[in-house]
Amino acid sequence: MIENIVAPGTYLGIFILSFIASSLLPIFLEPVVAGLPTLGFPLIPTVFVVSAGATLGSLTTYFLGRGSEAIAGRFNKGGIGDRIHGWLMIHEWIGIAVVFLGAMTPFPFEVVTFVAGFSRFPVHLYTIGCFLGKLLKFVILMMFGSAILSYFILPGL
Numbered sequence: 001m002i003e004n005i006v007a008p009g010t011y012l013g014i015f016i017l018s019f020i021a022s023s024l025l026p027i028f029l030e031p032v033v034a035g036l037p038t039l040g041f042p043l044i045p046t047v048f049v050v051s052a053g054a055t056l057g058s059l060t061t062y063f064l065g066r067g068s069e070a071i072a073g074r075f076n077k078g079g080i081g082d083r084i085h086g087w088l089m090i091h092e093w094i095g096i097a098v099v100f101l102g103a104m105t106p107f108p109f110e111v112v113t114f115v116a117g118f119s120r121f122p123v124h125l126y127t128i129g130c131f132l133g134k135l136l137k138f139v140i141l142m143m144f145g146s147a148i149l150s151y152f153i154l155p156g157l
Contacts, residue, residue: 014046015053022057022134024064024110029054033138034145043142051135058103058130061110065117095121096129103133 014036021027029050036046095116102112116126 011045011049014041015049018050018053019057022054022109023060030106030141034141035149037142037146038149043139043146047135047138047142050138051131054134054138055127055131058109058113059123059127061113062117062123062126065114066120068114068118092122092125096125099126099129100133103130104137 017027017032018029021029021032033050036050037043099112099116099121102109113126113130
């Protein structure tokens with residue numbers, strides 16, 4: 001099924017798949033990204049397309065958190081949203097580092113994204129940290145996946 005969506009040379013399919021997987025749907029994108037080199041996708045353009053799609057997909061969760069005063073209002077009775085915003089904005093680079101590290105981990109990044117939106121962390125800083133973290137994560141995954149698959153797949157087959 002993934003071969004039909006992500007055929008060699010179709011970056012639009014990769015973009016859409018990474019967008020959907022990084023929104024609220026529970027789709028794990030990492031195994032697919034690790035296998036993309038075997039489908040004939042070069043590293044550099046593929047990593048940028050996947051990272052851009054994943055960043056834009058995670059913005060849906062960010063804006064859901066940003067507009068969730070009615071949903072999460074009971075958690076903000078003690079001003080937790082204001083305190084988290086204060087922690088993230090001590091220095092802007094601390095907030096970017098939190099988002100960057102969250103985007104790099106296999107931990108469900110939607111939690112970090114929702115909290116960043118709920119605490120009103122600036123969207124442009126969130127986008128920078130998210131894109132850079134996902135970019136590095138996908139570079140590592142594609143290089144690791146390519147190395148592992150080239151080890152197990154016999155040359156010439």
